[in-house]
Amino acid sequence: MASTTTRPRTDKAAPHRLSNDLSNETLMQWLYDMQLIREFELRTAQAYQQAKIGGFCHIYIGQEASAVGTLACIHHDDPVILAYRDHGHALARGMDPKTCMAEMFGKAAGCAKGKGGSMHMFDKANHLYGGHGIVAAQTPLAAGLAFASKYEREVLKQAVDGGKAKKKICLCYLGDGALNQGAFHESLNLAQVLSLPVIYIVENNGYSMGTSIDRGTTMAHDLSRKAAAYGMEYAQIDGMDILNIYDRFKPLADDCRKQQRPAFVNLITYRYHGHSMSDPQKYRTKDELNQWKDRDSIATLAAHLIGPTEPPAQAGGPPTNSRACLTQAQWKQMQKDIRTTVREAVKFAEQAPEPDLETELYSDVYQNPLPNLSPTRDYTHGSENPLQ
Amino acid sequence: MANLTLVQSINLALAQEMEADDSIVLLGEDIGINGGVFRVTDGLQKRFGNDRVIDTPLAESGIMGFSVGLAMAGMKPIPEIQFEGFLGPAYDQLVNHAARFRTRTRGALTVPLTVRVPVGGGIHAPELHSDSPEAIYAHHPGLKVVMPATPYDAKGLLISAIRDPDPVVFFEPKRVYRSFREEVPEDEYTIEIGKAKVVSEGTDLTVVTWGASLFQCLEALDELPEDISVELIDLRSIYPFDAEAIIESVRKTGRCVVVHEAPLTAGFGAEISSQIQEHCFLYLEAPVQRVAGFDTVMPYYKLELDYLPEAPRIKSAIEECMAY
Numbered sequence A: 001m002a003s004t005t006t007r008p009r010t011d012k013a014a015p016h017r018l019s020n021d022l023s024n025e026t027l028m029q030w031l032y033d034m035q036l037i038r039e040f041e042l043r044t045a046q047a048y049q050q051a052k053i054g055g056f057c058h059i060y061i062g063q064e065a066s067a068v069g070t071l072a073c074i075h076h077d078d079p080v081i082l083a084y085r086d087h088g089h090a091l092a093r094g095m096d097p098k099t100c101m102a103e104m105f106g107k108a109a110g111c112a113k114g115k116g117g118s119m120h121m122f123d124k125a126n127h128l129y130g131g132h133g134i135v136a137a138q139t140p141l142a143a144g145l146a147f148a149s150k151y152e153r154e155v156l157k158q159a160v161d162g163g164k165a166k167k168k169i170c171l172c173y174l175g176d177g178a179l180n181q182g183a184f185h186e187s188l189n190l191a192q193v194l195s196l197p198v199i200y201i202v203e204n205n206g207y208s209m210g211t212s213i214d215r216g217t218t219m220a221h222d223l224s225r226k227a228a229a230y231g232m233e234y235a236q237i238d239g240m241d242i243l244n245i246y247d248r249f250k251p252l253a254d255d256c257r258k259q260q261r262p263a264f265v266n267l268i269t270y271r272y273h274g275h276s277m278s279d280p281q282k283y284r285t286k287d288e289l290n291q292w293k294d295r296d297s298i299a300t301l302a303a304h305l306i307g308p309t310e311p312p313a314q315a316g317g318p319p320t321n322s323r324a325c326l327t328q329a330q331w332k333q334m335q336k337d338i339r340t341t342v343r344e345a346v347k348f349a350e351q352a353p354e355p356d357l358e359t360e361l362y363s364d365v366y367q368n369p370l371p372n373l374s375p376t377r378d379y380t381h382g383s384e385n386p387l388q
Numbered sequence B: 001m002a003n004l005t006l007v008q009s010i011n012l013a014l015a016q017e018m019e020a021d022d023s024i025v026l027l028g029e030d031i032g033i034n035g036g037v038f039r040v041t042d043g044l045q046k047r048f049g050n051d052r053v054i055d056t057p058l059a060e061s062g063i064m065g066f067s068v069g070l071a072m073a074g075m076k077p078i079p080e081i082q083f084e085g086f087l088g089p090a091y092d093q094l095v096n097h098a099a100r101f102r103t104r105t106r107g108a109l110t111v112p113l114t115v116r117v118p119v120g121g122g123i124h125a126p127e128l129h130s131d132s133p134e135a136i137y138a139h140h141p142g143l144k145v146v147m148p149a150t151p152y153d154a155k156g157l158l159i160s161a162i163r164d165p166d167p168v169v170f171f172e173p174k175r176v177y178r179s180f181r182e183e184v185p186e187d188e189y190t191i192e193i194g195k196a197k198v199v200s201e202g203t204d205l206t207v208v209t210w211g212a213s214l215f216q217c218l219e220a221l222d223e224l225p226e227d228i229s230v231e232l233i234d235l236r237s238i239y240p241f242d243a244e245a246i247i248e249s250v251r252k253t254g255r256c257v258v259v260h261e262a263p264l265t266a267g268f269g270a271e272i273s274s275q276i277q278e279h280c281f282l283y284l285e286a287p288v289q290r291v292a293g294f295d296t297v298m299p300y301y302k303l304e305l306d307y308l309p310e311a312p313r314i315k316s317a318i319e320e321c322m323a324y
Helices: A024-049 A064-071 A087-093 A097-104 A138-156 A176-180 A182-193 A224-229 A242-259 A286-293 A297-306 A328-351 B006-020 B044-048 B060-072 B084-098 B134-138 B151-163 B213-222 B243-253 B268-283 B301-307 B311-323
Strands: A170-175 A198-204 A233-238 A263-268 B002-004 B024-028 B053-055 B076-080 B114-119 B144-146 B168-173 B182-184 B197-200 B205-209 B230-234 B237-239 B256-263 B289-293
Touching: A024 A064, A024 A087, A024 A097, A024 A242, A024 A297, A024 A328, A064 A087, A064 A170, A064 A198, A064 A242, A064 A263, A064 A297, A087 A097, A097 A328, A138 A170, A138 A182, A138 A198, A138 B060, A170 A176, A176 A182, A176 A198, A182 A198, A182 A224, A182 B060, A182 B084, A198 A242, A224 A233, A224 A263, A233 A242, A242 A263, A242 A297, A297 A328, B002 B006, B006 B024, B006 B044, B006 B151, B006 B168, B006 B182, B024 B060, B044 B053, B060 B076, B060 B084, B084 B114, B084 B134, B114 B151, B134 B144, B134 B168, B134 B237, B134 B256, B134 B268, B144 B151, B151 B168, B151 B182, B197 B213, B205 B213, B205 B243, B205 B311, B213 B230, B213 B256, B213 B311, B230 B243, B243 B256, B243 B268, B256 B268, B256 B311, B268 B289, B289 B311
Parallel strands: A170 A198, A198 A263, A233 A263, B024 B053, B024 B076, B076 B114, B114 B168, B144 B168, B205 B230, B205 B256, B256 B289
Antiparallel strands: B002 B182, B144 B237, B197 B230
């Protein structure tokens, strides 16, 4: 059974569209962020094919609205954690494209000095607790991050770092393949039993690598049953329309923050590229891909902001409800600017210095490694061990 | 000073550290109301509350992952895994996350985590409840592994582990939990991770051991002829380990027997033996001997003592080494 036949692509929008209250500037920023991710990912794929990026590489193109839309619903200091298709979230959280690209190039200027790579985008300053390479293994970490924020507020009465404790909400992204891992189910149980402020967002692109969700996951047509098993609130959201994501996800995130409780979101989306760069994609048809491209999230938002180029063909047609705040020329200029930004990021990554062997190969395994074990030299990062 | 068992000494260290540092939380299956499967955390939930001594579902992957998340957020979690065999489900979180985040993030995120795990045989428990997997965890860069054998060392090493900025697997030998008492200072003190203890000095042969095997070695030493002078070293820390103490001793004695409960092949004794040949080759009077568990699954209790390196096997290895 083709996955598209059993995966509902639309859902009922809330009666009042919260996104109507957002400014044109905010929506244009979203358009920028989504297009930045797309352009960044195109250049990433290109650099990978040119063997400038090693390891494995998972491209986010098609799913841009998911990261940009959901992250727009939370605060900057809310913890965010996800799996390995993580470049888009890193950019949406505020990581500099140069830093992100340099990390993939394995250069010292990367977010982890070229040690983490494509699947491990960590950005503490932007409260991004990593992309993670083991499917679903990030899900219990999210429960821990959520508990820590709750503990700060309720027990410590201040943040661990001494700042003000706030009601936070942790976003934990996972792919639909993670639904079948044990750690995921342990995490949902923990989150609900301890009432933790964490939202598990399944970025449901229909495929666990090459296995469609219908082939590999029970109750794929109704994932609400998974949430129901844990007594957790569930929402299914069309992830190809960023305004719809905001309309649906914002009130949910606000309520989870207020009540300090978890939720489970099935965000329906689609990736245009393969699972990784080496995916032959025998499991889906061109037609299926094109059907999803017809609903492209960036084109949809751009059309909403630009408005109709011609009046409706007949009176009484569907309301356009568009903003008409962006001209075609401005949109072209935005795309051009983004191309320049990303080109500069690639150039930066290409020209950035290689990691220094002396300081990078052996350091940061422990804070203070014993010099007689492994060739740790005498170089270590971080501060002195308080015990010594 | 108080006369304490290993269990009481660990309980005391946990309580004192929790008193001093609000960012410490304990978590695990039945550690709160019940005080843990071996009652090590007895009374701590009553004293520090449900928010700091958390009864979790029985789900080791979740417990360990949850702890890693807490540590990333700046807290100091101390999960208890009920038996060493149950580290299996938690292995992914411990090895793929806790051990690696410092490196993966170049020090931006660290995992100050202390995992408490009862370890080893000798209590008539079946496999999964009697194993000695210390070499497995010592093999993963980023983890520290300790195994104190006495109440005094347990308190000092546990406090060091909790204050350590990196993840520490703290193995507690079950066989010693209530086997004897010793004087343990009331005040807090630390024992440096990575430092061995010379239990008795000697000139003819070095015995290196750790965990509950220390007491089988002491028993073997008692039965040796008086003219054999043995230097007994309790390694205490498996990783990082005190290579210097071993090398210094073997250069003096020229002979070494390593004793551990874990299976022989690729046990941590192999690493010690290798260190000795690298650094003491010209000092050796005899090949290094290893007395260990057999390369089999830990047997059920009727055969348990045949599997474990008990005093007679240790004694004969020492005698063979001396006669070489």
